[in-house]
Amino acid sequence: MSKPTIIDLAKAAGVSPTTISHAFSGRRPVDTETKERILKLAREIGYHPSSMARGLRSGRTGTIAIASSMPFSVAAGPSRLGFLMEIAASAAMSALTRNIALCLIPPLAPESNLASLGFDGVILVEPTSKDPLIAHFEARHTPIVSIGKVAGRTDIPAVDLRSHETARMMLDHLRDMGSRQVALIVGAADRTSQLETEAAYVAFCDEGGMSPRIVRLDEDGGEQAAQDATRDLLAASPHLDGLLVPVDAFASGALAAAHAAGRRVPQDLRLATRYDGLRAKLARPGLTAVDLGLAEVASLAVELLLARLDGTPANVMAPRPRLVVRRSSDPTAPAG
Amino acid sequence: MSKPTIIDLAKAAGVSPTTISHAFSGRRPVDTETKERILKLAREIGYHPSSMARGLRSGRTGTIAIASSMPFSVAAGPSRLGFLMEIAASAAMSALTRNIALCLIPPLAPESNLASLGFDGVILVEPTSKDPLIAHFEARHTPIVSIGKVAGRTDIPAVDLRSHETARMMLDHLRDMGSRQVALIVGAADRTSQLETEAAYVAFCDEGGMSPRIVRLDEDGGEQAAQDATRDLLAASPHLDGLLVPVDAFASGALAAAHAAGRRVPQDLRLATRYDGLRAKLARPGLTAVDLGLAEVASLAVELLLARLDGTPANVMAPRPRLVVRRSSDPTAPAG
DNA sequence: GGACTTTAGCAAAACGTTTTGCTAACCGGA
DNA sequence: TCCGGTTAGCAAAACGTTTTGCTAAAGTCC
Incomplete structure (x- = not known):
């Protein structure tokens, strides 16, 4: 039967x-x-x-997808995995309560294979402005929303990650803790979070009369690239006493370089990173980071996509970021 | 148009x-x-x-799902997330090359909502023998394969995780490094990996004339529960010089407890865990762990499920596990 | 130059729903 | 008794494919 x-x-x-x-x-x-x-x-x-018969009639598959185009070494390696997957897990829950299934589009998915799959819509995680995934789905008329605004693409509904505010919060904190010369180590891709972070950093330097020192790293390089770059940076600029390193994998590398160079963290050099994941928590000393409220961000993204499918998209703000102070910037923070 | x-x-x-x-x-x-x-x-x-029209005709949705029934605090908290998501990401890649989409079923998905989604099949990650997800999908006639055998359910095709072999490998290593009294801290659910680990441990103790010391912890407890349990264990059994802690979140807790109790790791107490994830890599000292080849495991699971859909399932072995020795058990291991 | 086989393509019947009229029965009010 | 309105339900036409026979036309063999 x-x-x-x-x-x-x-x-x-x-x-x-x-x-x-x-x-x-x-x-x-x-x-x-x-x-x-x-x-x-x-x-x-x-x-x-039968979901298919229903879908055939109604024109909806009941399936949405989530994708990140981060380079594989960053996205699928342990560093970025946490960020993406924390979002994916929450989005899946959120979607499921609306009887929608959430599919995972792995990084570097060969475009050809994406073709035959039918999604009602797709959530892109921090895409760059020229992201091939955007082109791919637009060609396919698949509605897109993004987590993190897309530079120059105001037509793509997005959950605003408040990266400017986030960066400013970390920079102010570093200053309050005593840093006078802060450098920025950031990814080279033109993701909005990085652009906004740079802008906030430049403004911050301006106000404080610092000369900005920005190091842009290829995201492919991961922890090791950051460690090498930080080694050189510290050698070239011995007066540095603060480091803003939004990408957590880079922050791990920077921390290792600081240790290797004999800088005491946080006494000589204060460090902060963006994503409060396992890396930030487990580092010694623990990395000051920001709770971005990713679970809620994911829910908002799902809601936004559904609203877009119904024709009523409206940009939406992530919850206010919250600084998580740890020993990498504040010697009085609780251990662990 | x-x-x-x-x-x-x-x-x-x-x-x-x-x-x-x-x-x-x-x-x-x-x-x-x-x-x-x-x-x-x-x-x-x-x-x-149209994937739906095709599906309607052929009876296939072109969609498979992956689910873990781990308690949320373990599965979605940072501890288990890595394990599950590393598998999910690889499985998604593997599925996509076959033009199949992989959906994420979040832990604790309310069954009612799962109902209306149509999957061709589902991969369960280390389910317990009485797992509600098994019952759910069996009632729905959705083919199941599991990663890790299911105790008492030889009818469910599985990727054998070789947990007995894995445990034995770690125990032998601890002995080789000098441990004479090894305790086992394990999750309380009846997952095959835990059952096999216990069996291997008991056999190991038998051979070596040790009296087995097994602590079973509720998986919900996470790192903190393990820390508390380890504190008590070390107090009660001061002669212990080895600890096998397969669940990596538990291992973090155990390590913290060892430090708190003033035991030097690895000189006084050697530690090994199973999953070689971010936790094992970032812990200080680094945790000796096992490379389970999860990327390949995930591929195998997808292949197995597809074979099952075509009516030719055959159990399959995970790649041979590989010990990753770190400072938590071997003082001569490279740092980092 | 018949008797086969191969090749290239078509028509029509599924697949399991949702949707859109439509009908028949019933109800209350005048 | 008749009329408008409500209620409960049915029949049939979609939705966009895949599949199964079928038909011509062309090639092959003796």
Whole structure:
């Protein structure tokens, strides 16, 4: 006996398929007693409406996707995985409560294979402005929303990650803790979070009369690249006493370089990073970081996408970021 | 202009829909020249076959799911997230190369909402033998494969994680490094990996004339529970000089407790854990762990599920686990 | 130059829903 | 008794594919 269809159920209940459909969808009134009989019977024979047949009729697959185009070494390596997956897990929950399945599009998915899959919409995590995934889905008329605004693309609804505010919060904190010469180590891609961070940093330097020192690293390089760059930076600029390193993998590398160079953290050199993931928590000393409220960000992104599917998109703000102070910047912070 | 259908393309190419279908699927020969014309035209007008229509006809959704029933605090908290997500990311890649989408079923998904989603099959990550997810999908006739065998369920095709071998490898290593009294701290659920680890441990103790000392912890407790339990354990058994702690979150806690109790790791107390994730790498000292080859495990699971869908399931072995020795057990291991 | 086989393609019937009229029965009011 | 309105339900047409026979036309063999 294969899966029962709406016809089987209709026969069993002695009504027409139409009535079954209405009983489930509620789009037309059905006699209460009949409806209950139908639902009970459905449970008994194990009937579940076929998502494909429904989708074919309604034009929706009931499936959305989430993707990040980060380089694989950053995205799938341990460093970025946390960030992306923390979002994905929350988004999946959020979607599921609306009877929508969330698919994972792995980084570097060969475009050709994406083609045949049908998603109602897609969430892009911090795409760059020229991201191939944007082009891909736009060509396919798949609605996009992004987590983090896309530079120059105001037409893509986004959850604003407040990166300017986040950066400013960290910089002010470093200053309050005593740093007078802060450098910035950042990824080279033109993600909005990095652009806004740079802007906030330049403004910060301006106000404090510092000369800005920005190091841009290829995201592919990961921890090791950051360690090398930081070694050189510290050698060239011995007066540095603060380091803003938004990418957590880079922060790990910077911390290692600081140790190697004999700088005491946080006494000689204060460090802060953006994503408050496992890396920040487990580093010694723990890395001062920012709680971005990713669970809520993910929920907002799902809601935003659904709103977009219904034709009423409206940009939305991430929850206010919250500084998590640890020993990498504040010697009085609790250990652990 | 809405999405072009096979009919539009057929008209444009001056052939019947049948021919289009064959041109794409290759199930019947089509004149090479005609086929090329069709494919070219398809690209031009932006035709993509509808996955739903296809699915409706063929009975496949082209979507598989991956789920873990780990308690949320363990699964979605930073501790287990790495393990699950490392698998999920690889599985997604693997599925995508076969034109299949991988959906994420978040831990603790309310069953009611799972109901309406149609998956061709599902991969369960280390389910317990009485896992509600198993019951759920079996009731729905959704084919299941699991990563890690399911105790008492030889009918569920599984990727054998070789947990007995893995445990033995770690125990032998601890002995070789000088441990004479090794305790085991393990999760309380009846996952095969834990059962096999216990069995291996008991056999190991037997051979070496040790009296086994097993602490079973509720997986919900996370790092803190492990820290508390380890504190008590070390106080009660001061002669302990080795600790096998397969769950990496527990291992973090155990390490903290060891430090707090003034035990030097690895000189007084050697420690090993199973999953070689961020935790093991970042701990100080680094935790000796096992490279389980999760990327390959995930691929195997996808292949296994696909084989099961085609009716030819056959259990399969994970790649041979590989010990990653770090300072938590071997003082001569390289730092970092 | 027949009798086969191969090749290239078409028509039509599924697949399991949702949606859109439509009908028949019933109700209350005038 | 008739009329408008409500209620409960049905029949049939989509939705966009894949699949199964079928038909011509062309090639192959003796």
